[in-house]
Amino acid sequence: MEKQTRRTFLATAAALTATASGFSLSAQEPKSMESKNKKMLAHHVFFWLKNRDSKEDLNKLIEGLRTLEKIESVRSIHIGVPASTEIRPVVDATYSASELIFFDDVAGQDIYQVHPIHKKFVENYSHLWEKVIVYDSIDI
Incomplete structure (x- = not known):
């Protein structure tokens, strides 16, 4: 049995944590052909309340x-409000709340957009906001 160094312990712990979270560390774990064709999509939405x-x-x-x-x-999914971090010219903390949602691929996000729960959310809560900005990005 090989001696476990701090570096190998940390690498193993990171790989196990990523796997348990549903993420893959590509340098540690080869992707299947199916997962190579799928590119995870991040959907980040920022809301500015009227009030x-x-x-x-x-x-x-x-x-x-x-x-x-x-x-x-x-x-x-991560739902949050602006953090009390250092004020810098590149930080926009004027929004009221945000959501960051991860999907397996673009098809997953397409399902989300037309899903009855999403439609009901827009119908029931859109009166609260004056502005919404969406940033979608995909793995490279």
Whole structure:
């Protein structure tokens, strides 16, 4: 049995954590032909509330965002508000809330867009926001 160094321990721990999270470390684990053709899509949406100072409106929006995790093509979701990080010219913290959703591929995001839960979210909560910006990116 080979001696486990700190480096091999950390590499193994990172690989196990990534695998448990549903992610693949390409340098550690070869991808199958099917997964090479699929490119994970990240869907990041930023919301600006009409009533920016309303905690009630923010809580309602977050309540609605949480319903989206029930859509079967959603692999992972992060819902957040601006962090109290250093103010820098490149940081835009003017939004009220955001969601970051990961899909297996573009087809998964397409399913999400027409899903009844997503449509109901837009119908029930769109009156709360004045602006929405979406950034979609795909693995390279």
